[in-house]
Structure formats: structure tokens, C-alpha cells
Amino acid sequence: MKKALVLGASGGMGYALVRELVSRGVDVVAFARGKEKLKALFEKESKVTIYAGDVLTEGEVSQAAQGVDVIFHAINFPYPVWNVTHLICMDILIRIAEAQQAKIALVDNIYAYGAQHKEKISEDAQKEPHTKKGEIRLAMEDKLKDSNVPSLIVHFPDFYGPYAENTMLYETLKNVVRNKSANFVGGVQVAREYLYTFDGAKAMVELALRDDAYNQNWNIPAVYPITGGEVIKMIREETGYQKSIRTVSKTMIRFLGMFQPFMKEMVEMMYLTETPVILSGKKYETEIGPVPTTPYQEGIKATLKWMMEKDSKVSSMPTTINR
Known part of the structure; x- marks a missing residue:
């Protein structure tokens, strides 16, 4: 892989992917809607070309994809428009990849697995999604597998890290850095997985560099399941x-959903806070090597530091982060 296109480059996982690709000597086209944010993130990086555009406009994506070997799909559409945007976007990417003879690497979540009751979920687990969003993610997978495009489908648990702002853990951290009362989504006694974005990017880029990793699904777990x-x-x-x-319960989310479209869409995913899907990294460990892992304490410290630097209200923070 000499050149890659990262769609959603200003988001948490997209940003981490750009950084990891550059660190391995790959030229990157960083694609997202906001030109100013892209410039703030990557303008000083010689191996990154900035492209501001709309992923649902085929001509813009096609132009950005000229000469790339791999297209990384790290797009995070808002929940309320998933049923409209995701499958259209996948059709566009498949057509472009076919025309460019490029591969597609999909940043995927765990929704397609549906409710699982095993201790750890491997890649061969039966996928029977019981939510609308799980069905959409599975349909995206199926489109890729039914196409002629070599594809890499990588399942991750919930993210945290710099620029990963549409995540459950961010909902807690954003008020911590402002020294305000905060919310934690789900019960604090249930052990769940949170993956540091830079760990996920390291694992995914490693897979993307290997021809024999394509046309497969891969699970990338976090360090270990951790309680709230x-x-x-x-x-x-x-x-x-x-x-x-x-603690924000399912009942509270349902109530807020009466007034906020995002919360209404979030209700069906609350099962993951009650009976979490825990991923097995055995396949990656056997075929690739150790799964990249950053200790939670180190990852949370780095994320809080980024948030404090970003937030204009950090002056109200009670103390600085311990060094």
C-alpha cells in the first residue's frame, strides 16, 4: 500500500488511521466535510493531502480516490439518518473501488453480531442482529462480500480517544473536563470494552498492509472488559x-428520546450496556501477532489531556492531570 484514502478523517478513528498510515510511510488523502478542521489536523503533514467533500457525492469521492490502493471507510453518520446514508455510501464506494481497482477497509462496530451470550465472540459467530442499526451494519458487510472488491471488515468495540466525540465514554469525559456533574451511560457494575483509537488504527493498518488479510472479518478487542x-x-x-x-439508564434514555432524536435512536442500542458483546482477539493473535493495547489509565489520561487542551472551559478544572 503506497497511497490510501481515509473517509471520515477528522473523526476519532479516521484521525488515528491517518496518523498510523503516515507513520508507516503511506501517502494519505484525508477526506471529511470540514476543510478548516482538516487543515488544523493535517496541514503541516507533508504526506497528507486534504480533501473536503461529501461522501454521498460520488464525483467528489472519486476524485479524492485517484491513484489510491486502499479506501478506509471510517465514516460516522448520525444515528437518525443511518437507514438513508450507510447503504448508499457503500454502493458509491464499491463502484469507485472497482473503477480504481482499489481495496476497501471497513471500520465496523459490533452491532451486526446482535445479542450474544458467549463469554467472548469470535469472527465465526452467527450474526443475527435484532436492532435496525445491526441490520444496516450487516447489510453493509453483505454488500462488500457480494462485490468484486477485496475488502477488510474489522469489528471494534466502543471507541475512546482524541476526536472520538460520538461515543459513550466521551459523554462522561466531556463534563469531567468542565468540572460539571457528568453522566455515565449504563450500569457501573457491568464490564464492557472501550478501545483506544490508536490501538484500533495500529491493528487495522497492519491488516490492510497484508494481502492475505482481505476478504475476511477480524475482531479487535480492547485491553480487557472494564466496569464503569x-x-x-x-x-x-x-x-x-x-x-x-x-448513571443514565435505558428508561432515562427512552424518556429523553421523546425530545431528542439522537436519544430516541440510542434506545435500541442500550442492550450493549446490559449484556455486552465482548470480542475475542484470538484470530488476530494467531495469524498476525499481539493485539495492540494501551492500558486504560494511560489512554484515559491522554484523552483527558486532549479534551482539556481543546475545551475553552478547562480553566474550571479542579486540578491538572497527574503526570
């Missing part, structure tokens, strides 16, 4: 944060 209580303890230790952290 453990996460909150780490946050308090790192920051000296003393405010209350309220």
Missing part, C-alpha cells in the same frame, strides 16, 4: 474530579 466503576475511579484519580457522576 473502575473507569470512574481512574478518572477521579487522574483529575481530582469530585463532582457526582449520574
